[in-house]
Amino acid sequence: MQASFSLTKQIMVAMVAAIVLGTLCQQLGLHWPEFQSWVQVGLIDGLFWLVGKVFVASLKLLVVPLVLVSLICGAANLGGGAQMGRMGGKTIALYLITTAIAISLAMAAAFLIQPGVGANLEATSEFAVKDSQPFMQVLANIFPTNPISAMADGNMLQIIVFALLLGVALNHAGAAGARIKSNFEDWNEVVMTLVTMLMKLAPYGVFALLFNVFAEKGLDTIGELAAYFFTVVLVLVIQAFVIYPGLLWLLGHVSPRMFLNKMRSVQLFAFSTASSNATLPVTLRTVEKRLGVDNRIASFTTPLGATLNMDGTAIMQGVATVFIAQAYGADFGLTAALTVIVMATLATIGTAGVPGVGLITLSMVLTQVNLNPEGIALIIGVDRLLDMMRTAVNVTGDAAVSCIVAKSEGQLNMDTFNDPNAGAVEREA
Secondary structure (H helix, E strand, C coil), X not given: CCXXXXXXXXXXXXXXXXHHHHHHHHHHHHHCHHHHHHHHHHHHHHHHHHHHHHHHHHHHHHHHHHHHHHHHHHHHHCCCHHHHHHHHHHHHHHHHHHHHHHHHHHHHHHHHHCCCCCCCCCCCCCCCCCCCCCHHHHHHCCCCCCHHHHHHHCCHHHHHHHHHHHHHHHHCCHHHHHHXXXXXXXXXXXXXXXXXXXXXXXXXXHHHHHHHHHHHHCCCCCHHHXXXXXXXXXXXXXXXXXXXXXXXXXXXXXXXXXXXXXXXXXHHHHHHHCCHHHHHHHHHHHHHHHCCECHHHHHHHHHHHHHHCCHHHHHXXXXXXXXXXXXXXXXXXXXXXXXXXXXXXXXXXXXXXXXXXXXXHHHHHHHHCCCCHHHHHHCHHHHHHHHXXXXXXXXXXXXXXXXXXXXXXXXXXXXXXXXXXXXXXXXXX
């Protein structure tokens, strides 16, 4: 077997084994409560909880230093403000366009399939709705007043702004700037090496995370929400395997098949963690080392995508809004549909790439179309599984936009992109 697929295969085996064994334990626990108690205490709340927590914590540990150091290096290597402005404009425009496409597809699929018609569901649990900030306040909060506090809090947009400003300053600081830039480049190599080391432990972390999810939830939670669940999954698949490859082919003139082959391990990471931020170190490494995107592009587009690009979340919001309206028998016309498209697109800006955040932003979308946010309780049962899937779509979109922007700027190494073994991580025996 080719070395380039070695780690991916092991992650896939771990994922399948965790789903099968976790679901089996959940089913057995329904008939033997003593067995379920042992699984809950010994594995779900014990060994696998610890392994999963340590694995995700290790990923998150690298996010802030990786984004800071990599983005400073990238900004310092850019020729000037004009190039950065052009690259930033392309990146943000593409992220907003892909999100608009995603939410539009979701709305169309939901109206066509009508997953909520005849459901007549009632909320069986409460969902605490948090007040969302005004859009202008979100924009104002992008600019940090204390960069150390931003890094301590993991505020990605503020870290990005600070790193860009510092990188530009290094570019204009002459010999002093060159010395400091060289130091940051050394740090960048060290942090990327840490990412590579952590990736070799991925199968164990993936198994622990997924076993716990399916041992607690099983597959029974889909039940009466099957139409909603599979509508969301259908649109997620279209976005990941039709829209992104189509944009890569039309705008980037690169092979969608090669792109998807190299993204498999990243997608599995994202699926297991359900967090774009936690997956960011792996995404950034793959975009640079495997897909051949220059660091000056990747260090800007990838962290920005982990914060701005939430196509998978937008898909869930589109389908969920229509589902909730249909389940309650509420009127939902063209005006409401257009409002959802606009609000879901804007709601992705500044949204944290952490598990479950889509439910928070969904409450804002529902409020805008006069639907009761308590309807979110209808979909909580299956949201964890969908959250894992939509995170995989989010990181795929981040990488796709990075490749398109890099190609347009002449910063995509086609030899690396077309080499199936480039940047592969092979587990040690």
